[in-house]
Amino acid sequence: MRLSDQVPRVVVVGAGLGGTATAVRLLQFAREPLQVVLVERLPGYRSAGVAYHRAGNHWQHVFNIQAGRMSMFREDVDDFVDWANSEADRAGWPTEWSGFTFTESGPAPRRIYADYLAERLAQAAREAADGVSLVEADGEVVDVEAAAGGHRVVVDRFCLPGGAAEPGRVTLRADHVVIATGLEERDLPFAAEVVDHPAFVRRPYSEAGMARILGTGPDATVVIIGTLLTAYDVAALLVRRGHRGKIAMVSRSGRMLRTYPPDHRHRVLDLPAPRLHREGYEGRQHLLLRFVAEWERACAIVAREHPDVPAAVVPERVSKSWEPHLPRVLARIPSADLRGLLDQYGTLLATLRVGAVAYTTEIVDAAIDAGGPVTLVTGKVDRIAGTEAGTLTVSVAGASSSQTLEADLVISNFGREPDYGRTGSALWAALLRKEIAVRHRRTGRGVEVDGSGALLGPSGLPSGPVSVIGGPREGDEIVRNGRVGAFTFNLAAIKNHSVGVAAAVLRRLESCYDDRAGNLAAILTGDPGTREAFAASVMLEVRRMTARRGRDREALVDRLEVSLKPVRDAASGREIPWTDSALRAAVNTTATTKLNDLSVTPRELRGLLGLDEPPEASTSD
Secondary structure: OOOOOOOOEEEEEOOOHHHHHHHHHHHHHOOOOEEEEEEEOOHHHOOOHHHHOHHHOOOOOEOOOOHHHOOOOOOOOOHHHHHHHHOOOOOOOOHHHHOOOOOOOOOOEHHHHHHHHHHHHHHHHHOOOOOEEEEEEEEEEEEEEEEOOEEEEEEEEEEOOOOOOOOOEEEEEEOEEEEOOOOOEOOOHHHOOOOOOOOEEOOOOOHHHHHHHHOOOOOOOEEEEOOOHHHHHHHHHHHHOOOOOOEEEEEOOOOOOOEOOOOOOOOOOOOOOOOOOOOOOOOHHHHHHHHHHHHHHHHHHHHHHOOOOOHHHHHHHHHHHHHHHHHHHHOOOOHHHHHHHHHHHHHHHHHHHOOEOHHHHHHHHHHHHOOOOEEEEEOEEEEEEEOOOOOEEEEEEOOOOEEEEEEOEEEEOOOEOOOOOOOOOHHHHHHHHOOOOOEOOOOOOOEOEOOOOEEEOOOOOEEEEEEEOOHHHHHHHHHHHOOOOOOOOOHHHHHHHHHHHHHHHHHHHOOOOOOOOOOHHHHHHHOOOOHHHHHHHHHHHHHHHHOOOHHHHHHHHHHHHHHHHHHHHHHOOOOOOOOHHHHHHHHHHHHHHHHOOOOOOHHHHHHHOOOOOOHHHOOOO
16 A cells, blocks of 8 residues: 555554554544554554564463453454454464463453454454555654644654665655554663663563563572562563572562452442542642542442452442542642652552453462562662672662662563653654643643643644544543553553544544534534434444444445434524534534443443444434
8 A cells, every 4th residue: 555645644653552543443433535644663563562562472471451351442342352262363372372262351461462453453444435545654753743734744764565664754744643652661760870781671571671581590580670560470471480589579669469350340330429628729648638538438338338349359449430530639739749649659549440360460479478489579779780790789778778689680660751751752852842742731741632632732722633642641631531540551541542533533634524513512412302313313423433344334324314314404493503514523523422431331331322232223322
């Protein structure tokens, strides 16, 4: 597939989960000719990113959550498990997995996710409407330049499929740019002396990092910095390989991952709103005291009213139930205090919000409980230094004393950088310098975006046709949706972002929509004369947006146009500011909101949307 200047073009920067999911949604939603160009700087990360690529993920690295929560389609919760059981090519899979039957609550190896995403992307491209195409290109996007009617995307080492990399930099015309660059890596001041030392692994999910871990002798002393998923992955892999030497997991908080029960399913509880404030903000310490009291109250309510909820997942249930209430609470906290609280309690929030499957945690926890080979060391890493013997020393400051650990191998967690002004990314440096993007003011995490993921400039207005997926929206997700903790690979957020961004981009680019429809959707929903007909059109649009086969979408477009006539008839002659294109935009906006409903689980969402019913039965809300 070659580039074409004859149709609108969307350039998606990054082909990991966020970029791939957004490309799939663009191909799936588009009604008019469009070219989607998916650019990835590391070919081995295509349809995978750092979290899932094969070279950096051993077969024993599994998703921390259950396989049944890994579908890339929130409205089709069983899709990944069905693919893994009936569609995946298992040639070359090891014995442990080649005959394995995947279940909703069971484990699955992360490295197969790249195949799943690639196949769903290829399927979306095959089933796209006439004139809608996908181009997968290699190269590193280093700049975005403003241009009339769109932007120009500057790419180093640009290469189309089957071709050679272009010399120098290539500039691509883009009617819209979607940035899905994933996490940004933080500098580690305590490891500055050893960053290139052969006994220090900075990137455990890289091919080189994995080779170094697998090449470690069974009697080597290993220090792992951190106690979240990366640390568990490494420790579990070493223990399974029969490691006999000491493995120390170092954590400032001393908190470990919770283990999901074997039959765990995602669930949203309706709990009382936390009473975290009065009329005004009374200081950080007072807020913390109220938080602890309200947390204990909520946990007691769960134990009393939902005795079927295992103790291990009560924190996740409470955290999820609080999300709708947190934006109002956070709005009262001064920015400096909010940043301080997030920095101080980020690890705690992450461990409250998410756990891991037993496949990963039980072998590590058992090794700790048995007194070896894994031990937990609580304290802050102050310095890592080399020795004349070629080993490393790790200085750890605890609450009451300090200690020095000597290791043959030291493995660091990612150390994600939430402040985009500090990243080493050429692209983000350019966007911030040109004020196409600004750092998130309230939290210092990520960048400012609007509700549809469009980048905002210093004025608070969209700075152009540029949208963002995933990690860069962390601060906005915190203050807008109350999502805190474990944001690095928040699959639920990424799935919602892909739907919202793709729909918003197409409402701007496609002639069938008028994206200046304003509050028309609210008017039509609230008006007794149009409510029922409008709701019927919305449900048909939901079906169109979620249909995988092109011919099904074509049929639904025809039905949707017919369904709009009663809405037009009811609105005609009344003070309702509708046009055909504004009406379609209102229907699409409302359907997108329904698809991204955060108040229910994906399985509940599918039922609410009537997606398991025959099409004729799903004609009202």
